[in-house]
Amino acid sequence: MLLSSLLSDVRAPCSLLRAGRACALRGRRLLTRSVSAASQASSDPLLARLSSALGPEDASSELRWMCEALEQEGLTGTPLAPGRLEAMVADRVAGKPLQYILGTQPFGPLLLRVRPPTLIPRPETEQWTLDLASNLSSLPQTPLRILDLFTGSGCVGLLLAHFLPHARCTLVDLSRSSCSLARENASQSNVSDRVSVVQRDVLRPDFAEELAHGPDAGEGWDVITANPPYVTEEEYAGLSPEVRDWEDVGALVGGLRFYHRLAEIAPQLLRPSGPGRLVMEVGRGQAPDVSRIMRQSPAAPNVESWVDPYGDFDRVVCATFEPHGQRRNYSTLSASARHLASPLLSPLAFLSHWARPPLLPSLMSSFSRPATSASSNRYLARQKRDPYRTGLTSFRSRAAPKLQQLDAAYRFLSPSRVVVDLGAAPGGWLEIAAPRSRKVVGVDLLPIQPVPGAEVVQGDFLDPRVRARVCALLGQDKVDVVLSDMAPSISGNKIRDEEASLELCEAALDFAVQNLRVDRRPDPEPSIDPTLDALSPDASKKKSSKRRAGSSSVLIIKHFASTGATKFRKERLMPRFDRVLYEKPEASRKESGEGYFVCIGFRGAPESA
Numbered sequence: 001m002l003l004s005s006l007l008s009d010v011r012a013p014c015s016l017l018r019a020g021r022a023c024a025l026r027g028r029r030l031l032t033r034s035v036s037a038a039s040q041a042s043s044d045p046l047l048a049r050l051s052s053a054l055g056p057e058d059a060s061s062e063l064r065w066m067c068e069a070l071e072q073e074g075l076t077g078t079p080l081a082p083g084r085l086e087a088m089v090a091d092r093v094a095g096k097p098l099q100y101i102l103g104t105q106p107f108g109p110l111l112l113r114v115r116p117p118t119l120i121p122r123p124e125t126e127q128w129t130l131d132l133a134s135n136l137s138s139l140p141q142t143p144l145r146i147l148d149l150f151t152g153s154g155c156v157g158l159l160l161a162h163f164l165p166h167a168r169c170t171l172v173d174l175s176r177s178s179c180s181l182a183r184e185n186a187s188q189s190n191v192s193d194r195v196s197v198v199q200r201d202v203l204r205p206d207f208a209e210e211l212a213h214g215p216d217a218g219e220g221w222d223v224i225t226a227n228p229p230y231v232t233e234e235e236y237a238g239l240s241p242e243v244r245d246w247e248d249v250g251a252l253v254g255g256l257r258f259y260h261r262l263a264e265i266a267p268q269l270l271r272p273s274g275p276g277r278l279v280m281e282v283g284r285g286q287a288p289d290v291s292r293i294m295r296q297s298p299a300a301p302n303v304e305s306w307v308d309p310y311g312d313f314d315r316v317v318c319a320t321f322e323p324h325g326q327r328r329n330y331s332t333l334s335a336s337a338r339h340l341a342s343p344l345l346s347p348l349a350f351l352s353h354w355a356r357p358p359l360l361p362s363l364m365s366s367f368s369r370p371a372t373s374a375s376s377n378r379y380l381a382r383q384k385r386d387p388y389r390t391g392l393t394s395f396r397s398r399a400a401p402k403l404q405q406l407d408a409a410y411r412f413l414s415p416s417r418v419v420v421d422l423g424a425a426p427g428g429w430l431e432i433a434a435p436r437s438r439k440v441v442g443v444d445l446l447p448i449q450p451v452p453g454a455e456v457v458q459g460d461f462l463d464p465r466v467r468a469r470v471c472a473l474l475g476q477d478k479v480d481v482v483l484s485d486m487a488p489s490i491s492g493n494k495i496r497d498e499e500a501s502l503e504l505c506e507a508a509l510d511f512a513v514q515n516l517r518v519d520r521r522p523d524p525e526p527s528i529d530p531t532l533d534a535l536s537p538d539a540s541k542k543k544s545s546k547r548r549a550g551s552s553s554v555l556i557i558k559h560f561a562s563t564g565a566t567k568f569r570k571e572r573l574m575p576r577f578d579r580v581l582y583e584k585p586e587a588s589r590k591e592s593g594e595g596y597f598v599c600i601g602f603r604g605a606p607e608s609a
Helices: 003-008 014-032 035-042 046-053 056-073 085-094 100-101 121-137 155-163 174-187 208-212 233-237 257-269 287-295 347-354 358-364 374-385 398-409 426-436 462-475 494-515 539-549 565-574
Strands: 104-107 111-115 144-149 167-173 195-199 225-226 276-281 302-307 314-321 416-424 439-444 454-458 481-485 554-560 577-583 592-601
Touching: 003 347, 003 439, 046 056, 046 085, 046 565, 056 085, 056 100, 056 494, 085 100, 085 314, 085 416, 100 104, 104 155, 104 416, 111 155, 111 174, 121 155, 121 225, 121 276, 121 314, 144 257, 155 167, 155 174, 155 225, 155 539, 167 174, 174 592, 208 257, 257 287, 287 302, 302 539, 398 426, 398 554, 398 592, 416 426, 416 462, 426 439, 426 481, 454 462, 462 481, 462 494, 481 494, 481 565, 494 554, 494 565, 565 577, 565 592
Parallel strands: 144 167, 144 225, 167 195, 225 276, 416 439, 416 481, 439 454, 481 554
Antiparallel strands: 104 111, 276 314, 302 314, 554 592, 577 592
């Protein structure tokens, strides 16, 4: 809507517009009143309140986002109640999730509305949906029917509809409020003409029959997507209050219950001429159980799983149901495809896995079909041209080339070295380290398929019993290199996710302090301190660091760019190592905040520590 029309509209008087702009400008002044977040907090009541709950840095960021949201509301003519910014701050201090306060959450190129108690879309769900859309977009533009169960805000089905103009999507949820929100998001995303929303209970005995005979069923669906409640009662008790107090417990807690139901109803809902696909998000450690449930179904589908790039565990289970009397052999994929740059299978392997036999030859010519918009095209193009996700590498995970590139730069792996890899699943880094080192031990909570030349311990490396098992495998050897590519499970809350990442950094450092060989040789050059903006020291110092890394004790630790990471580096790493450098391997996406601290020359724990 043009500003001139707003000014002439009696429903949006000038006073309200001025109020909205004044509120936003006031927030901006709060952020620039001084160079220090701490001094801001002491000089302004709103920042002080937020800082007391979140810390000064996080408070500044969140207040800025609130002000930007209010500014957008003011410019679109939405009436702004007096004290709106103060109310938003009060809600945040009380623990209300920021996404609910702002009222929106990005999901791919879409900006979806969110409101309690419907679940806030998570980044890991966004990632596998983008990858699924990328692969389905390569199919010929024949009608494609998608059924999205447990739709919530509609995020999965709407993103697929956005990328696939030839698809018709049916979104199903038990909650009336979620169905209403999904319809709003369908309209806002300009796909409501190809999307229908149905309120149904998946657990009702007549659910499949009722849905299959409904107006949207046609001959059945080609693809079923499902993000069911999978959190266990025990896990739910340990969730943060922001989740437990605001998000629908019925959409969170379910364990394996709903996967049994999905295995039962999927054959009744999928197109009989097949093949039909059931794509399900699962919780940490649940993929083996869900895969077993699917395989034990009378329909006996072929089952694959995709790895979560945020957490390095199987996040998605995909079951392919063949037409009656047919069954193709996917054994060539089962051993290798799930370990390709996860969660995206190589395009050709995925096409042969998903395409109907009569259509496969024509798929090759339609592989590069353009997307429906510039933003869609950018997302799809990124997936297809990424050499680390398209089968050009043969490692188990997309992370493996990162270690390969780090070692090419610093040469810290050699036949005389002893290496411990923390958070090693699915084993991509072990594949790189084992052939290059004398002894390699990998530790993870999740099971790891055997890697030649590496020993594996399943368990929490913070557990003294697990550490004792690691020490038993090491024998009398001191550790030369500690690797940590650990990343937390993403909650969708930026601040909380940064805190979780730093907790893993602290845990990795603690393990290194207790197990890493102390490098007693004095460093001829003092520890260098490049900032995170200057990604590397000058060439001569970096060359010297590379020479040192080959014979010194080394800690490689992943982090995500934040003020907390900078503080962790300066206060926790630099007092303990001769040199601490920042590296971002070429295999790391440019838009990602991911980076690695390369810590060289362990001095031992400081006396004050």
